[in-house]
Amino acid sequence: MLKENLINKINEYINKYRNKNVLNINVGEDYNVSFLAQGEYNINFILESNLNKNVFRVNTGSQLELKNQIKYEYCALKSLEVSGVTPKVYYVDDTKNYFDYGILIMEFLEGRPLEYNKDLKKAGKIFSKIHSIDLNKINNDNFIVESNIFTERVKEAERLLDKFWDSSIVNIELKRYFDRFLNWAIKNKSKEKYFIENKWHVINNTEVNSHNFIIGDNGNYLIDWEKPVISDPCQDLTQFLAPTTTLWRADYLLSKEEEESFFKEYIDGLGGEDRNIRDRVYMYNPYLYLRALSWCAYAYIEYHDPNKEIKNMDTFNKVKEYLQIDFMDDLLKDYLV
Numbered sequence: 487m488l489k490e491n492l493i494n495k496i497n498e499y500i501n502k503y504r505n506k507n508v509l510n511i512n513v514g515e516d517y518n519v520s521f522l523a524q525g526e527y528n529i530n531f532i533l534e535s536n537l538n539k540n541v542f543r544v545n546t547g548s549q550l551e552l553k554n555q556i557k558y559e560y561c562a563l564k565s566l567e568v569s570g571v572t573p574k575v576y577y578v579d580d581t582k583n584y585f586d587y588g589i590l591i592m593e594f595l596e597g598r599p600l601e602y603n604k605d606l607k608k609a610g611k612i613f614s615k616i617h618s619i620d621l622n623k624i625n626n627d628n629f630i631v632e633s634n635i636f637t638e639r640v641k642e643a644e645r646l647l648d649k650f651w652d653s654s655i656v657n658i659e660l661k662r663y664f665d666r667f668l669n670w671a672i673k674n675k676s677k678e679k680y681f682i683e684n685k686w687h688v689i690n691n692t693e694v695n696s697h698n699f700i701i702g703d704n705g706n707y708l709i710d711w712e713k714p715v716i717s718d719p720c721q722d723l724t725q726f727l728a729p730t731t732t733l734w735r736a737d738y739l740l741s742k743e744e745e746e747s748f749f750k751e752y753i754d755g756l757g758g759e760d761r762n763i764r765d766r767v768y769m770y771n772p773y774l775y776l777r778a779l780s781w782c783a784y785a786y787i788e789y790h791d792p793n794k795e796i797k798n799m800d801t802f803n804k805v806k807e808y809l810q811i812d813f814m815d816d817l818l819k820d821y822l823v
Contacts, residue, residue: 545588556588561628562714597702602738607751608706614755617688632717636678639773643780670823690721696736720766730778772821782808
């Protein structure tokens, strides 16, 4: 119902504002609005006219708990345009005067989602172009900066698990498992000093699943920039390679050979300087799992809320799969959690 209501509102909004020459649609020009896709916190529509094809993005929530989520994403995309591998953004309205939500309009990119068995080198090039952006040459004042990356994951997990501990729909075994995992993460978080002493800051997307890549004939891109941060590049690379990501939409596990091929392409794109990226990824791995699994615990409870506006049953089924103790044990076996 929300999607249908929004299409009507978008049509009304376009007819109201296009004569102000901000929407790339001329007065009297034919256009069409159609549903594209939705995530947990955004609903996306295709806005197509005779000359342009764009994405009309409606934001319904903030994973970062920001007061102005849509403006954060808009500013990030503006800063990222220099990379050539992210969507161009054209318009933002964060007033909520017409919609109950923030909206933006950005470039529609033709292509398909990333396929792990054939596109790993392309992904390596995309990451290297984004991670090569000179932060001193762009406006990066808007970005959240994460230097203490283990501490940040612990704080994030504590926030996500706030309602988990007292929930009657969660069994005691699962609560005990998360209690042990969180305590391990707290005990070991001092090891983040490596990342402080060996600082390497880049723009991270933080949501690098296969469906946030566009692989096309005219270029390859990384999209969906709702929660980027400036931090160590291990954030994105760890998440990209992790089973919690590759199994999420593609049901795929990377081999060691595939991971190494990806690393080599990424390092080559940085001019051959690896800066111990493999070690950085290995160290960050359990904290990435803490983020992913804590979010699953949070989502499990949220999906039982009848007032949740967006529900995707494929997501809910994956959440339940990831919260199986055998699955989590297999992820963490190398870290003595």
